[in-house]
Amino acid sequence: MTDTDTPAPTHTQPAPPSPSAELRAALSEAGLRAGVTDADAGNGVRIAPLDPADARQLARLIRTGTKRALKTARALREICEGYRIDLPGLRVERGRITLGPVRVDDAARLARLLGAVPPTTEQPGAEAGTGADAGTVMAMLDHTFPQATGGGTLPVSVQEHTPGLLELGSIDARTARRLILALQF
Template sequence: MRQGRITLGPVRVEDAARLARVLGAVPPPAVRPAPVAGTDAAFVGALLGHVFPEATGGGALSVSVREEAPGLLDLGAIDARTARRLVRALRF
């Protein structure tokens, strides 16, 4: 925690995709063209960035692809209020 914000940090693309689905993202079609290096990460990052505000009532999340490690996404920091809403969204 830094300046009242919680940094989520690096996450594997597969885990980010799972988080996006749990938060309500529509899964991508089963048939997709073969991925180009980094394309899946960019797609999952955009998907998570889109669904996160909807699931948390407006909280924004920055998501970026690590160029040196395309299998990882960097998730930015969220404030404590957004973190509480995220926890509520994750409860089933």
């Protein structure tokens, strides 16, 4: 029998648990009593009314779970403010840190701080990166961000209807901490 004659394995991966089953198990593991069911037509999960003590405990668990991401987001905001980089849309969503819309000049400053070399078409005497176009700054960030953060990626897109702005996507807290370290040195 040759390698091409070898039958394919017949085992299959078990299906992942449904979102309601996963939530039910997590609540149970935390000692919380709550009825969890699938909503009609698979469009969501319903949680039955919680006992007030269980609701407070669930709120504490959520805050504890997001505390590190919130702390990291706050530190990132502070270091960026120190460099005069305005990130008004910086927020934590679903455990990830979204940087949000940023002026092209601020994004260019961030790219330079991460080691990007500005284009050589600058006017003499102008601050490097000032007046750079959005596409150029996006390319600078695409190139420099992974190097500065040890492989992390930052989704960057040009705001079509808002010239002068880029949209910076979300990063996980670990990549955000690496970004902070890169900006500290």
